[in-house]
Amino acid sequence: MSKGITSRKEDYSQWYNELVSKADLAEHSAVRGCMVIKPYGYAIWEKMQAALDKKFKDTGHSNAYFPLFIPKSFFTKEASHVEGFAKECAVVTHYRLKDDGTGNIVVDEDAKLEEELIVRPTSETIIWNTYRGWIESYRDLPILVNQWANVVRWEMRTRLFLRTAEFLWQEGHTAHATAEEAIAETEQMLDVYADFAENWMAVPVVKGKKTETERFAGALDTYCIEALMQDGKALQAGTSHFLGQNFAKAFDVKFTSKEGKQEYVWATSWGVSTRLMGALIMAHSDDAGLVLPPKLAPIQVVIVPIYKTDEERAEIVELVDQVVAECKQKDITVKFDDRDSYRPGFKFAEWELKGVPLRITIGARDLKNGLVELARRDNQSKESVSKEGLSQRIEILLDEIQHAIYEKALKFRTDNITLVNSYDEFKEVLEGKGGFISAHWDGTAETEKRIKEETKATIRCIPLDNKLEEGQCILTGKPSTQRVLFARAY
Amino acid sequence: MSKGITSRKEDYSQWYNELVSKADLAEHSAVRGCMVIKPYGYAIWEKMQAALDKKFKDTGHSNAYFPLFIPKSFFTKEASHVEGFAKECAVVTHYRLKDDGTGNIVVDEDAKLEEELIVRPTSETIIWNTYRGWIESYRDLPILVNQWANVVRWEMRTRLFLRTAEFLWQEGHTAHATAEEAIAETEQMLDVYADFAENWMAVPVVKGKKTETERFAGALDTYCIEALMQDGKALQAGTSHFLGQNFAKAFDVKFTSKEGKQEYVWATSWGVSTRLMGALIMAHSDDAGLVLPPKLAPIQVVIVPIYKTDEERAEIVELVDQVVAECKQKDITVKFDDRDSYRPGFKFAEWELKGVPLRITIGARDLKNGLVELARRDNQSKESVSKEGLSQRIEILLDEIQHAIYEKALKFRTDNITLVNSYDEFKEVLEGKGGFISAHWDGTAETEKRIKEETKATIRCIPLDNKLEEGQCILTGKPSTQRVLFARAY
Ligand SMILES: [Zn+2]
Numbered sequence: 008m009s010k011g012i013t014s015r016k017e018d019y020s021q022w023y024n025e026l027v028s029k030a031d032l033a034e035h036s037a038v039r040g041c042m043v044i045k046p047y048g049y050a051i052w053e054k055m056q057a058a059l060d061k062k063f064k065d066t067g068h069s070n071a072y073f074p075l076f077i078p079k080s081f082f083t084k085e086a087s088h089v090e091g092f093a094k095e096c097a098v099v100t101h102y103r104l105k106d107d108g109t110g111n112i113v114v115d116e117d118a119k120l121e122e123e124l125i126v127r128p129t130s131e132t133i134i135w136n137t138y139r140g141w142i143e144s145y146r147d148l149p150i151l152v153n154q155w156a157n158v159v160r161w162e163m164r165t166r167l168f169l170r171t172a173e174f175l176w177q178e179g180h181t182a183h184a185t186a187e188e189a190i191a192e193t194e195q196m197l198d199v200y201a202d203f204a205e206n207w208m209a210v211p212v213v214k215g216k217k218t219e220t221e222r223f224a225g226a227l228d229t230y231c232i233e234a235l236m237q238d239g240k241a242l243q244a245g246t247s248h249f250l251g252q253n254f255a256k257a258f259d260v261k262f263t264s265k266e267g268k269q270e271y272v273w274a275t276s277w278g279v280s281t282r283l284m285g286a287l288i289m290a291h292s293d294d295a296g297l298v299l300p301p302k303l304a305p306i307q308v309v310i311v312p313i314y315k316t317d318e319e320r321a322e323i324v325e326l327v328d329q330v331v332a333e334c335k336q337k338d339i340t341v342k343f344d345d346r347d348s349y350r351p352g353f354k355f356a357e358w359e360l361k362g363v364p365l366r367i368t369i370g371a372r373d374l375k376n377g378l379v380e381l382a383r384r385d386n387q388s389k390e391s392v393s394k395e396g397l398s399q400r401i402e403i404l405l406d407e408i409q410h411a412i413y414e415k416a417l418k419f420r421t422d423n424i425t426l427v428n429s430y431d432e433f434k435e436v437l438e439g440k441g442g443f444i445s446a447h448w449d450g451t452a453e454t455e456k457r458i459k460e461e462t463k464a465t466i467r468c469i470p471l472d473n474k475l476e477e478g479q480c481i482l483t484g485k486p487s488t489q490r491v492l493f494a495r496a497y
Numbered sequence: 498m499s500k501g502i503t504s505r506k507e508d509y510s511q512w513y514n515e516l517v518s519k520a521d522l523a524e525h526s527a528v529r530g531c532m533v534i535k536p537y538g539y540a541i542w543e544k545m546q547a548a549l550d551k552k553f554k555d556t557g558h559s560n561a562y563f564p565l566f567i568p569k570s571f572f573t574k575e576a577s578h579v580e581g582f583a584k585e586c587a588v589v590t591h592y593r594l595k596d597d598g599t600g601n602i603v604v605d606e607d608a609k610l611e612e613e614l615i616v617r618p619t620s621e622t623i624i625w626n627t628y629r630g631w632i633e634s635y636r637d638l639p640i641l642v643n644q645w646a647n648v649v650r651w652e653m654r655t656r657l658f659l660r661t662a663e664f665l666w667q668e669g670h671t672a673h674a675t676a677e678e679a680i681a682e683t684e685q686m687l688d689v690y691a692d693f694a695e696n697w698m699a700v701p702v703v704k705g706k707k708t709e710t711e712r713f714a715g716a717l718d719t720y721c722i723e724a725l726m727q728d729g730k731a732l733q734a735g736t737s738h739f740l741g742q743n744f745a746k747a748f749d750v751k752f753t754s755k756e757g758k759q760e761y762v763w764a765t766s767w768g769v770s771t772r773l774m775g776a777l778i779m780a781h782s783d784d785a786g787l788v789l790p791p792k793l794a795p796i797q798v799v800i801v802p803i804y805k806t807d808e809e810r811a812e813i814v815e816l817v818d819q820v821v822a823e824c825k826q827k828d829i830t831v832k833f834d835d836r837d838s839y840r841p842g843f844k845f846a847e848w849e850l851k852g853v854p855l856r857i858t859i860g861a862r863d864l865k866n867g868l869v870e871l872a873r874r875d876n877q878s879k880e881s882v883s884k885e886g887l888s889q890r891i892e893i894l895l896d897e898i899q900h901a902i903y904e905k906a907l908k909f910r911t912d913n914i915t916l917v918n919s920y921d922e923f924k925e926v927l928e929g930k931g932g933f934i935s936a937h938w939d940g941t942a943e944t945e946k947r948i949k950e951e952t953k954a955t956i957r958c959i960p961l962d963n964k965l966e967e968g969q970c971i972l973t974g975k976p977s978t979q980r981v982l983f984a985r986a987y
């Protein structure tokens with residue numbers, strides 16, 4: 008196993024690509040824009056899914072499944088939605104192939120669909136068309152449904168996990184009797200995402216609202232969580248939309264209120280995707296490979312034995328069996344790497360590359376003294392500990408690692424939010440250290456657009472906990488009441 | 498909530514459709530052939546997924562994800578596979594829509610794909626094209642991968658769960674160094690499916706092999722489990738295929754053996770789908786609604802309170818809190834139906850319709866005597882029991898119900914396997930009681946085809962535990978060495 012990953016300093020983007028490939032996370036497929044998520048990468052995604060799914064259920068949501076295909080006409084029903092989504096997408100036009108008589112397989116022109124079907128880029132339209140049949144009275148509300156699914160948005164330039172034509176995600180779609188309740192749901196799910204990002208992914212995030220320009224097509228308000236990557240670029244890690252009555256009106260979904268009146272239903276939608284894999288990788292990993300927070304690591308502890316004789320091996324195995332059993336009780340996943348076709352050094356490098364949080368080396372000689380070596384992946388520190396109480400020590404260390412990874416990312420994020428008060432300073436920081444730039448903005452789409460065109464920086468969000476302060480727009484000098492967060496972003 | 502389901506005797510097919518709809522399991526969507534799986538139906542599917550996924554992992558498999566789209570040319574690479582799958586399928590020909598200038602959204606003809614993409618009907622081709630990059634030497638084998646995914650096979654006549662254009666499934670795809678190992682895997686996964694069908698779904702199945710005619714396109718051998726529905730029709734509940742080296746040859750997947758030779762890899766694939774939902778419903782349910790085996794019921798116990806005063810209610814709630822807490826410890830899912838907008842009778846009917854295995858009625862008056870009522874969904878029996886030790890009684894009863902449902906289905910299956918020795922008898926049984934018919938067959942595809950054309954019965958399988966016996970083909974009178982199982986099937 009040759010590591011030889013390009014360093015982050017040398018070429019961050021190349022480092023990322025090589026890491027995704029060499030750590031066996033994902034690869035490009037034969038279909039342009041579509042990725043193959045390999046078993047090790049998928050195991051991380053499954054851990055993300057399990058944690059998120061539990062949070063959704065704990066907040067009262069159920070899963071359901073809606074069609075992969077959406078009739079083309081559905082996209083024209085919500086005016087702004089069509090602008091945003093009915094463009095770069097996969098269009099199904101036929102439903103049969105045939106042999107052309109010479110052994111070639113061709114599209115059967117007799118099997119042309121009357122109306123083209125679009126592979127879902129997001130499911131608001133088909134879901135609201137369905138909800139019309141589910142909702143009659145206020146007793147049918149709220150509807151709190153989530154879907155785990157694949158979606159497709161055609162992309163010309165793709166990057167594994169970060170931007171792919173097909174990706175996996177979850178999309179929550181809820182229906183409410185009042186605007187207040189829908190807004191509360193939108194905010195609740197943003198909190199769920201932030202909690203997951205910080206306490207599972209160990210990635211600190213800024214909670215905020217998008218500007219009108221950056222809103223989801225069809226939303227009255229888009230909330231988001233924004234994370235910072237090690238190269239100083241931001242990454243939108245999740246969004247939660249208050250959709251008002253737009254989709255209810257587009258699909259004629261009304262309910263009879265307690266007062267007996269016919270009213271349109273209020274909607275939210277919220278989602279995170281396999282993009283989170285990209286965020287997880289870029290936030291923590293280093294030049295030696297992946298760094299995974301214990302809560303999302305498919306293998307939390309790896310044990311590498313070092314021995315010469317069968318007798319030595321037997322002594323090691325005895326301890327391993329005991330540790331594995333104790334860890335299982337504590338829901339800690341341990342892998343005993345007893346492959347005899349590889350040397351310990353090779354194994355060390357492999358598990359380091361794959362980001363296993365804790366490595367235990369059990370050497371026959373140390374074991375005679377009752378000692379084993381623990382090596383942390385996150386800070387590369389090692390300690391020699393007694394084999395007594397090993398599983399307790401493992402449990403404590405894993406928790407420490409989880410927190411340490413978060414603290415490190417938080418420090419980096421804190422160090423990389425820069426307040427600027429002029430456009431020159433803004434451009435200087437952007438070209439130099441990067442990161443989030445907190446600056447005054449006059450609130451207009453024109454200014455936002457010009458800054459984006461001139462610097463490639465976008466307004467990531469208006470932080471929810473923003474304090475109001477008087478200031479002047481860095482571009483126009485016009486009055487402003489609060490700072491917003493700019494950054495170049497993935 | 499009006500029940501009024503057509504009875505099975507009246508119209509079995511109508512009964513099924515109404516049940517799926519009224520029990521809130523699924524519905525047809527606006528896209529022909531595609532279903533919406535509603536939250537209650539999806540919750541059952543999630544329980545199936547969880548049980549199966551655990552079995553897959555316990556037998557050493559990992560999950561991964563492969564692209565939704567398959568290039569058209571891939572289907573031509575394996576000769577028999579193209580016949581079977583590259584026909585009725587969804588074809589993506591374009592990747593962009595545009596506004597035609599008059600506000601209509603039309604397909605952008607400038608965005609025509611060079612090669613059409615097929616929405617996967619099954620993934621052997623794209624997966625084996627991927628495995629080529631994963632396999633170099635015997636050390637890379639076996640590959641034991643499963644995928645949970647949606648697939649599309651265009652269907653003109655659809656039925657919810659049983660036959661839909663889009664459905665959800667899992668597909669395992671494994672790669673091995675030897676034929677023996679691949680065959681052992683094929684058989685192992687058939688056993689996994691049979692174990693799941695019998696011990697979770699409570700549906701007895703016959704394990705067997707398909708005839709050449711009924712084999713999966715591209716397989717050397719197709720193993721299957723066959724279940725019997727209450728109307729006497731069979732349902733194929735899962736298949737496991739030994740693919741030989743067909744896909745390895747088609748996609749040039751070789752490995753260097755221990756002896757240093759280049760050899761083609763051996764393959765298996767195996768799958769079950771949301772069709773299992775149809776089997777589950779049809780195997781056990783009755784004219785009053787669903788009957789769900791406890792192991793797959795989203796709600797295992799429902800508690801309905803009957804009271805008049807707040808004081809009475811408080812006493813009931815006290816007991817409920819205790820029972821719910823005790824059941825949670827035992828991983829038993831309890832719902833306390835305390836809606837005060839519905840009468841108890843309405844609730845009884847609703848939970849009966851939805852197949853909740855056990856209902857507990859807590860009436861304030863009985864409670865004064867320390868008693869509550871337990872009502873089983875499967876056999877409609879009721880018992881009055883002491884509130885002491887209630888959760889223990891619940892646990893025992895749920896296990897009894899699980900077994901009783903299986904035993905009932907097994908008795909029905911046993912009663913409906915009929916041995917026949919002539920074609921007249923064959924047709925008589927088929928038109929009369931239906932079920933599986935065990936008969937001699939001369940082993941030719943011609944005979945199989947003629948019987949199918951004349952009677953609509955197919956050979957469901959050659960049972961694995963078949964005893965050899967001399968006999969004569971019911972159609973041709975030619976010699977036969979064993980009986981096979983015929984039936985009309987879903
Ligand atoms: Zn902690």
Ligand SMILES: [Zn+2]
Nearest residue numbers: 896897899900
């Ligand atoms: Zn039992």
